Amino acid sequence: xxxxxxxxxxxxxxxxxxxxxxxxxxxxxxxxxxxxxxxxxxxxxxxxxxxxxxxxxxxxxxxxxxxxxxxxxxxxxxxxxxxxxxxxxxxxxxxxxxxxxxxxxxxxxxxxxxxxxxxxxxxxxxxxx
Amino acid sequence: xxxxxxxxxxxxxxxxxxxxxxxxxxxxxxxxxxxxxxxxxxxxxxxxxxxxxxxxxxxxxxxxxxxxxxxxxxxxxxxxxxxxxxxxxxxxxxxxxxxxxxxxxxxxxxxxxxxxxxxxxxxxxxxxxxxxxxxxxxxxxxxxxxxxxxxxxxxxxxxxxxxxxxxxxxxxxxxxxxxxxxxxxxxxxxxxxxxxxxxxxxxxxxxxxxxxxxxxxxxxxxxxxxxxxxxxxxxxxxxxxxxxxxxxxxxxxxxxxxxxxxxxxxxxxxxxxxxxxxxxxxxxxxxxxxxxxxxxxxxxxxxxxxxxxxxxxxxxxxxxxxxxxxxxxxxxxxxxxxxxxxxxxxxxxxxxxxxxxxxxxxxxxxxxxxxxxxxxxxxxxxxxxxxxxxxxxxxxxxxxxxxxxxxxxxxxxxxxxxxxxxxxxxxxxxxxxxxxxxxxxxxxxxxxxxxxxxxxxxxxxxxxxxxx
Numbered sequence: 001x002x003x004x005x006x007x008x009x010x011x012x013x014x015x016x017x018x019x020x021x022x023x024x025x026x027x028x029x030x031x032x033x034x035x036x037x038x039x040x041x042x043x044x045x046x047x048x049x050x051x052x053x054x055x056x057x058x059x060x061x062x063x064x065x066x067x068x069x070x071x072x073x074x075x076x077x078x079x080x081x082x083x084x085x086x087x088x089x090x091x092x093x094x095x096x097x098x099x100x101x102x103x104x105x106x107x108x109x110x111x112x113x114x115x116x117x118x119x120x121x122x123x124x125x126x127x128x129x
Numbered sequence: 130x131x132x133x134x135x136x137x138x139x140x141x142x143x144x145x146x147x148x149x150x151x152x153x154x155x156x157x158x159x160x161x162x163x164x165x166x167x168x169x170x171x172x173x174x175x176x177x178x179x180x181x182x183x184x185x186x187x188x189x190x191x192x193x194x195x196x197x198x199x200x201x202x203x204x205x206x207x208x209x210x211x212x213x214x215x216x217x218x219x220x221x222x223x224x225x226x227x228x229x230x231x232x233x234x235x236x237x238x239x240x241x242x243x244x245x246x247x248x249x250x251x252x253x254x255x256x257x258x259x260x261x262x263x264x265x266x267x268x269x270x271x272x273x274x275x276x277x278x279x280x281x282x283x284x285x286x287x288x289x290x291x292x293x294x295x296x297x298x299x300x301x302x303x304x305x306x307x308x309x310x311x312x313x314x315x316x317x318x319x320x321x322x323x324x325x326x327x328x329x330x331x332x333x334x335x336x337x338x339x340x341x342x343x344x345x346x347x348x349x350x351x352x353x354x355x356x357x358x359x360x361x362x363x364x365x366x367x368x369x370x371x372x373x374x375x376x377x378x379x380x381x382x383x384x385x386x387x388x389x390x391x392x393x394x395x396x397x398x399x400x401x402x403x404x405x406x407x408x409x410x411x412x413x414x415x416x417x418x419x420x421x422x423x424x425x426x427x428x429x430x431x432x433x434x435x436x437x438x439x440x441x442x443x444x445x446x447x448x449x450x451x452x453x454x455x456x457x458x459x460x461x462x463x464x465x466x467x468x469x470x471x472x473x474x475x476x477x478x479x480x481x482x483x484x485x486x487x488x489x490x491x492x493x494x495x496x497x498x499x500x501x502x503x504x505x506x507x508x509x510x511x512x513x514x515x516x517x518x519x520x521x522x523x524x525x526x527x528x529x530x531x532x533x534x535x536x537x538x539x540x541x542x543x544x545x546x547x548x549x550x551x552x553x554x555x556x557x558x559x560x561x562x563x564x565x566x567x568x569x570x571x572x573x574x575x576x577x578x579x580x581x582x583x584x585x586x587x588x589x590x591x592x593x594x595x596x597x
Binding site: 040041043046059061062063064065066068 | 277418443444448449452
């Protein structure tokens with residue numbers, strides 16, 4: 001699957017998409033869901049929680065593993081995707097539309113620290129086998 | 130085949146290979162001050178000598194008529210329980226690592242979970258934990274994880290004192306604070322009047338023992354509803370046999386308890402030097418991902434055939450390492466197997482009749498003891514199969530005098546509850562006959578009356594070679 005160029009990526013396999021209102025939607029990459037397998041449970045951070053960039057803030061659980069979610073940038077959690085919480089398989093089916101939570105970013109410069117699609121492709125390829 | 134796998138030659142060879150002179154050298158990094166030193170063990174005995182020693186020790190137990198409960202209860206265990214549990218297929222029933230290859234073990238665990246869920250009216254049960262006390266500690270950790278904010282838990286003084294110590298030992302390093310709730314000195318139950326002082330949102334959970342350590346019934350509906358109004362989870366700590374008569378935790382108050390734990394020993398495990406026992410734990414569906422331990426589930430394989438599997442394992446330590454939900458992964462497979470057989474043999478009616486017989490015996494015992502001059506029943510709240518009485522005689526003296534007459538008269542409460550000096554907790558399960566109860570009352574009366582007459586009782590003082 002091609003890696004969308006309309007967003008950025010963390011080294012911990014979250015994608016981050018800057019939306020029109022300035023908030024950042026966060027989800028798991030295709031590569032991450034492929035490595036984890038069938039998703040059975042998503043535990044997003046609570047709305048209102050203040051996160052630091054790189055902070056552990058939730059858990060995604062597949063049939064074979066449980067893995068932490070990390071905040072790609074600092075900020076407050078402003079929304080959580082109930083639909084994905086109720087049907088975690090959306091992360092497998094449409095990883096790039098199944099956002100898990102949204103952050104109102106504190107510091108716009110942190111965005112620049114994230115990987116672009118090309119750099120993430122290189123990272124994913126290096127981990128693939 | 131030698132019982133000790135390494136000969137001196139083996140050890141020398143292994144040490145030589147890694148360049149160490151002695152085995153002790155391998156532990157050099159542990160400071161000398163932390164070494165246990167000489168344990169003072171006697172010289173090794175032969176098998177024949179050991180058997181003889183154990184037979185001698187075992188004989189010391191036999192003549193006693195037991196009225197001690199306090200967390201471990203003497204029940205009739207049908208002979209079939211251990212006859213079946215002792216079969217080779219069950220007897221090495223540790224949690225299997227290649228789990229799905231052991232379908233029989235998994236099915237046993239699944240049946241056990243189903244029975245516990247039915248007994249407690251919880252949505253799910255795990256495959257057991259070490260014992261009741263550590264199960265309560267796990268429930269406290271679970272409630273704090275689920276609450277996410279508060280790290281304080283209300284723990285009534287009416288919870289078994291050893292359980293409270295165990296919980297404290299396990300949770301203190303995780304910065305969880307246990308706050309003791311006082312009990313009503315006349316009723317012997319957790320005081321509803323004093324709850325208001327703990328209202329608010331700073332507690333993750335309230336623990337409710339049923340029956341409590343004094344054998345008394347707590348006001349479980351009121352306590353449960355109060356805790357839920359404060360945003361706390363409710364952790365029920367129950368005696369499984371009592372649930373044959375009492376309302377199951379899942380039906381307490383308007384919403385039911387959130388987590389239920391208990392000591393499984395009364396379900397088929399003998400009183401044998403304190404163990405092995407097992408803990409059980411159930412919870413509401415919403416909390417299942419916070420629950421520690423193993424869960425066996427029923428499923429179908431790729432060809433549609435029914436089978437059993439370990440499920441919800443992704444948060445266990447072999448996958449999540451230091452981030453695991455709990456470091457308790459194991460269960461008490463053998464004890465659980467016995468309990469499953471025990472429950473299957475008794476059935477719901479058998480458990481209810483056992484519970485009724487226990488209650489009836491303790492009620493009749495207390496009625497008899499209450500007629501003994503100098504004996505005062507303590508507490509007024511209804512009880513299940515334990516109750517407290519007091520006298521003016523130091524509890525230790527009274528219990529020693531009863532033991533000399535072949536009666537284990539109960540558990541002295543003064544150590545754990547200084548305000549209950551001279552108070553004794555007694556238990557009469559279904560194993561006691563009318564004659565047993567009479568014998569207790571008669572001996573107690575004799576001891577108390579002699580004691581009140583003066584120094585004759587000093588004859589009962591133990592000497593150096595007394596066995597009691």
